[in-house]
Amino acid sequence: MNFAREARKLADFISDLEDDFILYSYENDYNYTHIGALLTNIILQAGLNYNTVVKPRVEKVLLQYPNHNTTSKFQELINSDGLENIINWKHHTKLNRMYDFVDFLMGNNINTCFDLKEYLLSYENQKEVLNLEGIGPKTVDYLLKLLNFDVVAVDRHIYNFVEMAEVEIKGYDYTKKTVEYAADFLDIPRKVLDYSIWSYMSNKDFTKSNKESQLMLEF
Template sequence: MLNEYPVAYTINRFSAVLQKHSIETVLDWHDCEKQIRMIRILEFCKAQGIQDTYQLKLYLVNSKSNSDKFKSIRGIGDKTYDYLLKLLGVESVAVDRHVYKFVSDAGIIYKNYKEAKQIVEYAADMMQISRRTLDYSIWLYMSNKKRGVQFELCFD
């Protein structure tokens, strides 16, 4: 996106680009709910004085209260929040259906999102690899397994 709209490197500039070219055009999103969610996130960031990804990362990781406020945005749950953390470079696991299935297939019982996340995070820590790398490797393995393609989990 920044290749096509290089001026959109702050929240205010990104918002201006969206107003000028439309959110559907800039992000190639046709789902109205996702578009509304993005607008809510931008409004939230403006209200908190957040202008770039570095500020957003600091805001989210420095306070549970801040992360709870962010999660109060309609449409932002644990998975979306954790995925955003991964995009911001934070070592996290965003538990999706692939991770749930992988953990279940391993014969490990979990009760909820938090437990499934902790299982994968602990596994990554024990293997001394990035949590983000393990998350992505599980996603890639499970995505291709469904298609009948045999992959090995690789950790570079």
């Protein structure tokens, strides 16, 4: 298959970067046992800065509502306090996606993060999640990664990195398989390569932004 050849090329590119590319041991910021914090993360992450926008809201849910960690208890909290106040968010699109996800969990008797992980062991169940409004393959893979499945969730950083390596890009699934096979060639966990690419490209973005800011100040 072509993606296997491209994966080998990507693995060689990473090896040639040597000390410029650091392999980070992937560890979730949180050991997810709080369904509300988990949903806050996966619903908000798309298109937003993780460190400045998503992470503070996840931490707020964990710190202020530690006992509302199951789906049923989190739904009670939503009914009493209002979701927009719980996660400090007003735009209806992401709020509606979160409401829909809570309803989905309740409808499938998924009350804990462990229940959700068990449910997602089935590929057919993963496809059921994709039927939710606004939930795409990247969000499902990101959810799997947070629940400690060994997967790659392809975002703009991975697309840009793969393009930088002059590796062929043919959509989400093809790119995902290419990066996952590259991790296999490098003999490292797939989620480690995912996080290492994210860190590498995030740092490049930060450096670029810094330089642009300095130029704006100079001129």
